[in-house]
Amino acid sequence: MHPFQYLAPTSVAEAVDALARYGDRARALAGGTDILVQTRTGRFDLDAVVDVKRVPELTALALGEDGLSIGAAVPCHRIYEDAEIAGLYPGLIDAASLIGGIQIQSRASLGGNLCNASPSADGICPLIVHYAQAHTAGPNGRRSTPVEEFCLAPGQTVLGTGEFLVSIELPRPPAGFGAAYQRFIPRNEMDIAVVGVGSSLTLNAAGDRIEAARVALAAVGPTPILAQAAGDSLVGKAPSIDAFREAGELAADAARPISDMRGDVNFRKELVRVLTRRTLTTALERAQS
C-alpha cells in the first residue's frame, strides 16, 4: 500500500480544507470497509486519508419531527439497534442488517455505501425509496442532492474535489407508509447482490388505494436505478398482487443488467420481477401494520 498520512479533522471546514489540499490524492474515511480495501489493492494511490469520524455532524444520528438525519459515518448497527428508527424506516433496516457480517456492520455506514457508488450497493435503493437527500460540503459551500441522482457511474458520484458527504436526510414517513429491501444472493450471508430491489408505498387513510410508490433497483445497471414508471403505475390503484406484478414488469423494463459470473441478463430481469413483487408485498404488510 502506498504510504499515506492520517488526518483527523474535527470540523466540516477543516475536513474540506484537508480534502481540497490533497485533491485526488486524498479520500474521506468513514468505516473504511471499502476504502482501505481499494487502497490496498491499488485502485488509487493516496497521500492522505481524512478520517471524518471526529467531525460531530458525521456521527450524529437524529430522529426529529421532520424526519431522520444520518451522519455520513454512522455505522449500520446504530441504525438497526434504534427501535424507533427501525419502526419508521423498515427499508433501511433491511439493508443495514444485511450488509456484510457483524464486524462490517460495526463500521460500515450508509453514507460510505452511497459514496462508494457500487451498482450492487445494498444501502442505496432503500434510501431512494425513503426519499432521501444527500447533504454535502465542499470548497463551494454546502448543497443537497436527491440520492437517486448522487451516483453517476460505478464508483463515481456528484462529489467534486474537496467535497464530501456530511449527512443523509430522510423525511418522516406519513401514516400508511411501508418499505422493504430484498436482494438475491446464492449464499445466506456475506455476499454481493445479484439483484437488489427496494420498494415503498403510501396508502390513503382508508387503506384501499396507493397514493405514492417507489421502486429502486440494484445491480442491474451502472448505478442504482429509480424505476419511475414502476412506482408511478401503482398510484391511484388498490394494492393487489396483479398491480405489484405489473410494477415488476415495468421495473424489469427499466433494468439494464449485464451478464456476468453472478447472473445473466434474463435471470437478472426475472429477479427484478420477483423481488419487486415481494418487496411491494412486504411494504404493503408494513404499511398496514
Added chain:
Amino acid sequence: MTTAPTPQKIILNTTINGQEHQLLIAPHHSLLETLREAAGLTGVKEGCNDGNCGACTVSLDGRIVDSCLVLGAEAEGKQVQTVEGIAPDGQTLHPLQQAFLEEAALQCGICTPGFLVAAKALLDSEPDADEDRIRLWLAGNLCRCTGYDKIIRAVQKAQG
C-alpha cells in the same frame, strides 16, 4: 496541490487488553499490523486482509471489527481487546476456549482467535442466542477446516 513526502510515523496511545500502550506506527498501517508488529500480539491473524474472513477480528470499544479494515491510528484513545485478553486471569481458559478444545472446534487454528473474539462478543450481548442467531453472528468468520458445526456446538456448550 501538495506532493506529500513519505509520512512520518505517529505515536498511538491506546488501551489493549486493559493495558495502556504507547506505540510508534506508520499512519497507513492497519490495526491488524499495529497489533502484530508494534504491540507484538500475534494471536490476531491475517487471513484475507479485505474483510471477508474475520480471522483478524478484535473488539474495538466493545464492538467486533475486522482489524484489517481499521487503521491503527483510529484506535487512538480506544479500548482494544484481542484473543490474548479473553482468558480472565491470563492462566485459566475462558469457557469458550475450553469448549473449543473439548468440541474439537479447530484444526489449523488460523481462524480460531477471530471466532473466539466474535463468539465472546455474542455471549456478552446475547447470552441466550439460539443456533440461528449464533450462525448469523458468526457469518463474518470463515473456517476452511471444520465445517462450522463443531464451532457452533462449542459456542452452545459455553452458553452452559
